[in-house]
Amino acid sequence: MYNFDFTRPTDLSAAVDALRGDGAQALGGGQTLIPVLKQRLAAPTTLVDLSGIDSLKGIRRMGDMLVIGGGTTHGAVAASGDVAAAIPGLVQLTSKIGDPQVRNRGTIGGSLANNDPAACYPAAALALGATIETNQREIAAEDFFQGLYATCLEDGEVITAVKFPIPAASTYQKFEQPASRFSLTSVFLAKMQDGSVRVGVTGAGADGVFRHEGLEQALSSDFSASAVDGVSVSAEGMSNDLHATPEYRANLVKVMTKRAVEAVT
Template sequence: MYEFEFHRPNSVRKAASLGSDGEAKFLAGGQTLLPTMKQRLAAPESLIDLSGIDALRGIELRGRTLHIGAMTRHGEIAESATVKEAIPSLAQLASLLGDPHVRAMGTMGGSLANNDPAADYPAACLALSATIVTNKRRIAAEEFFTGMFETALEDGEIITKVLFPVPRRAAYSKFRNPASRYALVGVFVAKRGGEVRVAVTGAGPCVFRAKELEEALTRRFATKSLDGVTISADGLSSDIHASAEYRAHLVTVMARRAVADA
């Protein structure tokens, strides 16, 4: 490690003020930031620990919208009776994240701000038409995820909570890397009103919607509707774990499983 300043503010306003110069890093669960600092892949001049801000925690169902605070832990989401009742697929997704240590420390807001290409929450946000609320504005999920490890967040902007409209049907299916438990490919399918959304994570540089699958499922929400539907491998990731062609195949397989579960 190396020397850096450590701050633990008790309000969002104070945290935003400390992080406004762009040289600081906000610390949520630390499941990505701390390992990268230890490897000297990141060297922020200061850390702003958000764990002391009570206003960033909590789970609440208001009407047909589920509110989840940014500093709510994965394990809390997985075990929440409110989440299980409103959007059980979101609780199930959280239960598949990492291992017990990761679920005990990692947070939804931290995961979304990091936007790892293989993270699970971005698929849920995109498929469920979530709104990411910050200390400055509200950002639709469609506009929030902009690229590999990139989001629409500006310097000093902090995710405060995420709003999830409750869908009629939804499910998440994930093909996990056996070592990291990150998604080699994960597909979240959601139906709300007449709209069907299919979001894919792990397959490319950033979460994306699979329009071909959405069109097929809009006509009829059934696994049989996906017969013969394929995903192009163009632009998908290829590495030591899986080729782009294999990931393209997995997208349709995971989509079928998610539809069957939904």
């Protein structure tokens, strides 16, 4: 790993100032970035550690929204009674990320900003129609994710919080790649307060996280596992690697969606 200057500000404005510097890079929990640095795939001149900023941490309910600070760890979300009461799918999701040690460091902001095509959080953000709040603006999840490892975040922009609308029901069904524990194909299913159903899929798309319109339409009119049978999920646009073919992933989308429907009915 190349060397760099390390700074750990305790307030957000100092972090944003530090990130204005040439070659500065934000560090969340580091559970992806540190391995990346070890492989010399990134070489920042300054690393701005966000873990000392208390205002980025915490979980609170605001009316019909659940607000999770950008620096909140997966472990904190998994252990939160507020999250379990409001959006149980998020507890299922966070409690299956990596292992306990990864969950004690990794953060929601880091996961979303990295937008790994097999990461879990993007599926929840997209399925629930979350709003990603940064130090500059609010971004709808639909606009936030822009393909593999790509988001609309600009240099120096820090995710301060994620606002999730509280659905009527939610679940996360993960089919994990057992060695990496990332998603081979996983589905976040949300039944919204207005009765509409939203299906976020991660691990499968060649272009990263996506919603499946066909499944959403079928389940919005008939919320049953058998409704999934009638939907055709195309292998086109699914990723292909040594772990699974596009056809296998397309099949998994249906299997995991069915399991999701069964889990909340």
